[in-house]
Amino acid sequence: MGINDSCLMFAFMLRQFRDNYICEEFAYCYFFSSQVRRSIVYGDQPRNRLDLYLPTNTNGPKPVVVFVTGGAWIIGYKAWGSLLGLQLAERDIIVACVDYRNFPQGTISDMVKDVSQGISFVCNLIDRFGGDPNRIYLMGQSAGAHISACVLLEQAIKESRGESTTWSVSQIKAYFGLSGGYNLFNLVNHFHNRGLYRSIFLSIMEGEESFEQFSPEVRIKDPRNREAASFLPPIKLFHGTSDYSIPSDASINLVEALKGVGAEAEVILYEGKSHTDLFLQDPLRGGKDDLFDHVVSVIHAGDEEALAKDASAPPRKRLVLEILLRLARHISPF
Helix, strand or coil, X not given: CCHHHHHHHHHHHHHHHHHHHHHHHHHHHHHHCCCEEEEEXXXXXXXXXXXXXXXXXXXXXXXXXXEECCCCCCCCCHHHHHHHHHHHHCCCCEEEEECCCCCCCCCXXXXXXXXXXXXXXXXXXXXXXXXXEEEEEEEEECHHHHHHHHHHHHHHHHHHCCCCCCCCHHHEEEEEEECCXXXXXXXXXXXXXXXXXXXXXXXXXXXXXXCXXXXXXXXXXXXXXXXXXXXXXXXXXXXXXXXXXXXXXXXXXXXXXXXXXXXXXXXXXXXXXXXXXXXXXXXXXXXXXXXXXXXHHHHCCCCHHHHHHHHCCCCECCCCCHHHXXXXXXXXXX
């Protein structure tokens, strides 16, 4: 079974989970809640849209997470971040889920351009929605982690060279990368063996000649770019040790490269977790979620009132039966 067939099957199963177990509540919130502002235009391309998830508490400016979804650079969609957006909004954090052109509508440079425009929109206009433009956090999952890391490093390089930009890396207080791949040279054959065939991957990434430009692990080691390291925010990467879609070495190696040029970076590994456990299955299980708690603690660091509220927050309810989550994990192409 190729990756496209597997993706369709996995998407169908998720739809069944949503229809049968989750999601009257989340579907209602996404389409009808005043807390969700859907498809805000941030650019001139058809997919230059973002969704905003707003807390009910409107007292004072809120921290903001810009989230870039995954989807193998082919099936990414902003609504994939709805569960994260709604759950972070419960903790008084605004979430902006940024859409971008997928392949074949666009290739990697288009995706990077789109996401950068989306971040620029948030940095410059989020105060209109109650957000604090000086407390913005960038987060990406899987392909979204790769794209957002490319954007962040490109922005840091531009600023280190004194180039004019429409947003500043200094506005990004931390970067969270979930299950991402950051070195295309190490991934092309791996993906081919898993069904994302080399010819397609090369088309997405604009040929092997572009691998260095879109491989943050490689690019940060270039002596011409090392000054950019001092512009980068703290970088935190999260990865499951049983991730067979993108092995956890991808995050380990990027952190080593970043530390090698003086950037602040760490990797947190989750024993036995798959590619989708951290972002999908664990939140659907309810209860304690170590990754979610870690991200929230970083965002709320220094805010005693918010930390106290986090500590007293009730456990999140289970949204999907365990047997279905195990089945999804078994057939997921990711």
